[in-house]
Each structure stands twice: as C-alpha cells, then as structure tokens.
Amino acid sequence: MKSILKVIAISIALGASFQTVVRATDSGGQYLEASMTEDEVILIDLLSQRLQSRQSNGAILFTDEDESQLAQTLTKYIRQTREQMRFSNELLRGKEVMGVKESAEPGI
Amino acid sequence: MVPKDWSGRIASLMMLLFAAIAFQRWLESKEMFFILLVFRDVLAAVYFWVRLPAREVSHLTLKVVAYGSAMLPLCYLGGSDSSIELMLITRGLAILGFLISTIATIDLGNSLGIAPAVRGGVCKTGIYKYLKHPMYTGYMVAEIGMVLLNPWNFLLFALSACLYMMRMRWENRFLSERTLH
Numbered sequence: 495m496k497s498i499l500k501v502i503a504i505s506i507a508l509g510a511s512f513q514t515v516v517r518a519t520d521s522g523g524q525y526l527e528a529s530m531t532e533d534e535v536i537l538i539d540l541l542s543q544r545l546q547s548r549q550s551n552g553a554i555l556f557t558d559e560d561e562s563q564l565a566q567t568l569t570k571y572i573r574q575t576r577e578q579m580r581f582s583n584e585l586l587r588g589k590e591v592m593g594v595k596e597s598a599e600p601g602i
Numbered sequence: 603m604v605p606k607d608w609s610g611r612i613a614s615l616m617m618l619l620f621a622a623i624a625f626q627r628w629l630e631s632k633e634m635f636f637i638l639l640v641f642r643d644v645l646a647a648v649y650f651w652v653r654l655p656a657r658e659v660s661h662l663t664l665k666v667v668a669y670g671s672a673m674l675p676l677c678y679l680g681g682s683d684s685s686i687e688l689m690l691i692t693r694g695l696a697i698l699g700f701l702i703s704t705i706a707t708i709d710l711g712n713s714l715g716i717a718p719a720v721r722g723g724v725c726k727t728g729i730y731k732y733l734k735h736p737m738y739t740g741y742m743v744a745e746i747g748m749v750l751l752n753p754w755n756f757l758l759f760a761l762s763a764c765l766y767m768m769r770m771r772w773e774n775r776f777l778s779e780r781t782l783h
Contacts, residue, residue: 496708496711503701503708507698510634510693510697511694514634514689514690518686
C-alpha cells in the first residue's frame, strides 16, 4: 500500500514538473509581449485585426511559411522603428545642446 | 478491538480545513505550492483518521505550537513570475519539498502526529533512514521557493523555520526521554 502511494506521489510530482516545463515554454511569447512598448502592442493589434478581417472575407489564408515571414518582417520593422526613435531623440538632444552653446557664446 | 483515537479524528478535520484553505489560496494565486499543499494535507487527514491511539502525548503548549507551525504555510503571499527562470526555480523547489514531505507522511503512516507522541516505535524506514526530520526539511525546501517569489515572505519563513527548529528539538528530547531513540 505504501509503495503504491509513493508511486502516486512521484507521478504527481512528475506531472507537476512536466506542467511547469510546458508553462515555461508557453510563457516565451508572453514575456516577449511584455517587453514591447505600448505603441508596438497597438501596432500589432491593429495589424492583426486587419489581417483577421481580410481572412474572414476569404481574401488571405496564411500558411506557416507566411506566418514566419510576417513575424520576421514585424521584428525587423520594430527594430528599425526603435533605431529611428533613438536617432530622433539623439538629434533632439543634440539641438538642445547646440542651442545652449549658441546662447552661451553670442556673436560666434 | 482497537480503541478510537478521537484526537486523531479532530486532527483529521483540522487537516481537511487546512486543505480547503490551501485550495482557496491556490484558486486566488495559482501558485503550485498551494495545490501541492492540498494533496499533502488530504493525505495527512486520511492517516490521522486511521492513526493508532497514543500511549503518551506531549504537553499542550507543544501541541499549540505544532498546530500554529502547521498553519503557517497557508499564509505565504503569492507573487508574479517575473521570469521563466524564477518560475522554474520556485516550482521546482515546491515539487521537491512536497515530494519529500509526502513520502515522509506515507512512511509514518498511521503513526503520524502533528505534536510528538508515542505511537508504536520510532520510524526508521523509508526516507527516515536518510533524514531525521524529512517532513520539516521538505516544508522548508518548498517554502524557500515562496521567499524567492515574494521577498516579503522572508519574515514568515524566518518564523516558520524557527518553529520547525523548536519542534525538531522538542521531538528529539521527547523521544529520547522515552528511550525510543
């Protein structure tokens, strides 16, 4: 009887471990989403809505290959947008610095 | 005919109440710690129901401390799994800890008690061959995970660890005085 109960306890522990690993694997997507900015989430939602409406009209049906390509394009787009934003911020900061210089040294 | 152990019946009902509270905590927090606690408490409740009557029981103070200590794990605060690594570590500790405690519960069988008492001989089989106090060890392992999940739990863990230490010392003394060790 004790052996049977121990086997059940070990099975529950193994089941719980398996469930944890599965959840950890699934969580990858959620953590990626959490690392996105608000604008990026809105953009992806918008794109997703548009694509879904087209799909429901029978206009587009995605294959796995299409999805993977779309994911790559989106990632690239997000990265580029971030780069552009960083560049714009640096430009703005640069102008401010120049403005201070100009006012500090009038006549040059 | 074996006389009925009414204190065992009361302890069994208490454990079922603990299991119900743990289940409620699991519904709120979805922490694996609490659902594993439910399994362990239900198993303990079954053993308490059928346990052997004690030939000698410990002092009331010891019983109160023991019940308080058994109730503390229900009070741990949940937390958010901020990373996959943290989730794996906390859940891993909960699984390992409760596995140790559950196996210890099974090994004790119908000699199980919250407070020390003389029921048959001292258990030295199964996991008790390798660990002197596997039940408390298991609980502490699982509770470390809860501290990692939410640092505020450290206060509760410190109190819980102190109570486990006290219980271990009292149990050792209680059993050695009765020359059972």
